[in-house]
Amino acid sequence: MPDYTLLKILHMTAAALVIIGVLLSSFTVAKPPAAARLASIRRWDRFVTGPALGAVWILGIIIGLSGNWFSSGWLPVKLVFVLILSALHGMQTGGMRRLAQGEAVPAFLRFSPYIALVSIAAIVLLASAKPF
């Protein structure tokens, strides 16, 4: 098993990419850009944000198990927000595909940046402060 600190650093690096990517996609579905820009954002989503999210899940579960964090209070609460962020990212990926096909996205995706903001803030606060 690789070093705990290394896995944690990789988890945080992948998390940084997820945060950037979800915010980028949030603004994209909230206020759709022109076709060329949409295409490059979709490529980023597919090749960077999506794989980074998968890596964050896997690395997070490994450090959660090896650090015995699943018996703490903050991790389950954080996972609720991880679930919300993951579902949001799924909706954004679907929404950007619709935009690329020239279709409209549901109006509530306008709230994407706010949902991302709240979930990201909650995740990072819980993971770093470990308040309970």
Next chain:
Amino acid sequence: MRLLRIVALIEGLSFLLLLFVAVPLKHLAGIAEPVLILGPLHGIAFLAYVRLVSRLAIEQDWPRRRALRLAAAGLIPFGALFALRSLPSE
């Protein structure tokens, strides 16, 4: 939709094995390894399942009730597979 069926199968199967095989093995026989393998697998599968339902719901313009029902079905062992049967076949 094929992908959704595959992910739902992995999610449902890993949940079932976890609850009815791995957890009893751990607590009744003291064999912890199956939980350590199936637990993470099920965790990843559940996240992937909810993310995929969310994506398809937007991509294919599902009614919101159907998306919520499918996502919630992931919480019941094999619930996701049963819920999938209610989808219109393509």
